[in-house]
Amino acid sequence: MNYNTLFLDRDGILNRKIDNGYVLKPDDLEIMPGIKEFLYWANKKFLQILVVTNQRCIGRKLLREEELWSIHQDLNVQTGNFIDDFLFCPHLVEDQCACRKPGEGLFLKAAENYAVDFSRSWMIGDSISDLIPAKKLGMKTIYVGAIANDYADFILNTTSDIHNVFIP
Ligand SMILES: [Mg+2]
Ligand SMILES: [Zn+2]
Numbered sequence: 001m002n003y004n005t006l007f008l009d010r011d012g013i014l015n016r017k018i019d020n021g022y023v024l025k026p027d028d029l030e031i032m033p034g035i036k037e038f039l040y041w042a043n044k045k046f047l048q049i050l051v052v053t054n055q056r057c058i059g060r061k062l063l064r065e066e067e068l069w070s071i072h073q074d075l076n077v078q079t080g081n082f083i084d085d086f087l088f089c090p091h092l093v094e095d096q097c098a099c100r101k102p103g104e105g106l107f108l109k110a111a112e113n114y115a116v117d118f119s120r121s122w123m124i125g126d127s128i129s130d131l132i133p134a135k136k137l138g139m140k141t142i143y144v145g146a147i148a149n150d151y152a153d154f155i156l157n158t159t160s161d162i163h164n165v166f167i168p
Contacts, residue, residue, distance in 0.1 A: 004120035006046040007107065007134065010053035010086075012126030013144060013159060014075060022057040024067075026074035034160035036079050041163065043082040048114050051086045052106040052123075052130075058090035065090065085110070102132035124162060 011017040016030040023029060042049060051072070057063045072086040087106045089099040099105030110116055123134030124142040131141045131151035143152035144159055154165050 002120065003042075003046045003122070004048075004117040005110070005114065005122075006042050006049045007110070007121060007123040007139070008049065008051050008083075009101075009123075009125035009127065009130045010051050010075070013124055014051065014079060017126070022055075022062060023071060024057065024063055026071055029071065029075055029078060031075075031078050032159040034158075034163060038159075038163045039079050039082040041166070043080075045166070046122075048084045048116075049082055050110050050114065051083055051088075052101065052110070053086065053088045054100050054129075055088045055090055056092050056100075058088075059092040059095065084114070101127075102129040104133040104136060107133055107137055 008014060011023065014032060014035055015023060016032060018028060039049065055068060058065060058068060068088065076083045087110055089097060089106060091097040091100050093100065097103065097105065099109070118137040118139050122140045122142065123130060125131060126144045128147065128149055128151060131143055131149065134141045135151045140153050141151060142154045142156060142162060142165055143149065144156045156162060
């Protein structure tokens with residue numbers, strides 16, 4: 001198998017990012033275009049599909065961890081149940097933790113629990129802080145966004161184009 005682990009950012013990749021706010025209940029989830037179809041394909045090609053997401057809404061006490069888990073369960077069902085795990089950073093920026101992206105903590109934690117080979121793994125995100133740890137760990141990166149940068153191997157305008165990176 002050429003592909004090992006598919007790492008995905010959550011907000012802006014799986015579900016639409018809420019401007020100046022947070023997903024606080026399952027009803028806030030709006031699945032991004034092409035994602036369900038892409039995950040259907042990726043599930044057959046990747047050993048595991050893992051979400052790595054910063055959720056400081058937990059640290060800000062806007063959401064409890066149980067509620068976050070239920071949102072993630074709903075998100076998984078809505079996208080076809082192909083996601084093996086959700087790893088999240090609950091901390092605030094000022095906590096200076098190792099897991100909040102651009103830190104590598106969530107990826108390293110994933111590698112403790114799954115057979116991760118970073119050299120054959122991919123990270124897809126809509127923020128530069130998703131790409132920085134991925135590049136540091138030697139992964140391929142896909143960036144969905146408008147800021148030119150050196151961390152992205154592929155820069156896309158929309159999540160509908162992700163599939164084309166793998167199947168030209
Ligand atoms: Mg994002
Ligand atoms: Zn953290």
